[in-house]
Structures are given as C-alpha cells and as structure tokens.
Amino acid sequence: TQLLEQSPQFLSIQEGENLTVYCNSSSVFSSLQWYRQEPGEGPVLLVTVVTGGEVKKLKRLTFQFGDARKDSSLHITAAQPGDTGLYLCAGAGGGADGLTFGKGTHLIIQP
Amino acid sequence: GAVVSQHPSRVICKSGTSVKIECRSLDFQATTMFWYRQFPKQSLMLMATSNEGSKATYEQGVEKDKFLINHASLTLSTLTVTSAHPEDSSFYICSASRLSSGNTIYFGEGSWLTVV
Secondary structure (H helix, E strand, O other), X not given: XXXXXXXXXXXXXXXXXXXXXXXXXXXXXXXXXXXXXXXXXXOEEEEEXXXXXXXXXXXXXXXXXXXXXXXXXXXXXXXXXXHOEEEEEEEEEOOEEEEEEOOOEEEEEEO | OOOEEEEOOEEEEOOXXXXXXXXXXXXXXXXXXXXXXXXXXXXXXXXXEEEOOOOOEEOOOOOOOOEEEEEEEOOEEEEEEOXXXXXXXXXXXXXXXXXXXXXXXXXXXXXXXXXX
C-alpha cells in the first residue's frame, strides 16, 4: 500500500506570511497532483508535476517535485485570506489506477 | 468550466431507503471513475474504482452490497447507497481520469448525503 505523508495537517498564519506544505512517501509516483478544496465542494486541480526535480509556479504558489519523484512541496508566498482551504497532494502511478492522497493540510490565512 | 459533474449536490433521505448519486464526465470518455467519501476536515477516502462495462473494484472495508456502483457508459457512473443509515451521511465525491490531459484526474463537485 502506498502512503503519502502530508504535513502540516493544520496551519493558521497571518496574511502576508510565507508557508510550505510537504508531501513525502517511500514510493515513487509517476506524477503528483496538488488540489485545493473549499468546504462543500470537490477538489480543484492546481498543478500536476511529472518530472523529477520539476518546479512549477502558479502566481504566488510554487510546486516542486523531488528528484526521486517520492516527495513534493507547495510553497505559498505572501499568503492571502483567499488561500484558505484544504490542500491535498495526490500521487499517481505505482500500479494503481487511482490516486493516493495525503491527509490534507487545512490552511487558514487570517487577515 | 467543470469537466466532471455530480448530481444531486445535496440529498436528504430517510433511513432504510436507497439513494443514487450520478457522476458524469462532460466532454470526455472515462473508462475509469473513482468514488470517494470524505468526512468533515478529513482527506478523501477511496471507496471503489468504477470500470466501464465491468464490476467495480472496492477498497477493503467498503461493503459492495451497500454501495452499488454501476458504470454503464463511458460518461456515466452511479453510486447507489442502499438501505441508508444515518452513519452513511457524508460527502461523496467522484472523479474521472482524462486521457487527453495526461491521465489527469478531475473531480466532481461532490454530493452531500444526509440520512435522517
């Protein structure tokens, strides 16, 4: 069974601060996806990283895939209240059809 | 816009009745769809993998006779919660794999089920 350890599980910071969310596994994934979910809604795809060492930027969000494709990070610069939500990392591949999800990071950005 | 749609978004049913949730891929064919359950403030828990034209594959601990999955076409999968109990109340989410987007998985909007 593949496991994806996501940390931190809860984070509450002030507007304007920076933060990093981590996803780590002992398994190799063919790709890793990051989602953001708001209460009562389905997860929305933010980015997919495929290549080891890959870095993708989405405005103030920077996503990195580890060289060995076992870990990933999401860094948010100058967090805004609108960034509040549940962030999920999910790994694909390794013989499974679906995604292996981390437990999620509940992020609260206080004005 | 949404590429995977779920219906209904909210449903209330009485204990002992059955309720069906639909998951549709809107502009692509999905040979594989996935059903998840999510409890408040928790991550998604995979319930089953739905394969078009064949039986669904259920995760350990998920009762296949209670959570009936039908994937009769390449754009529609349904989850039927049979003989619903209050403990079945939850947020149910489906997803589908889009080959043209490099097997990227897109999620539906989710369905809130409340069993009273």
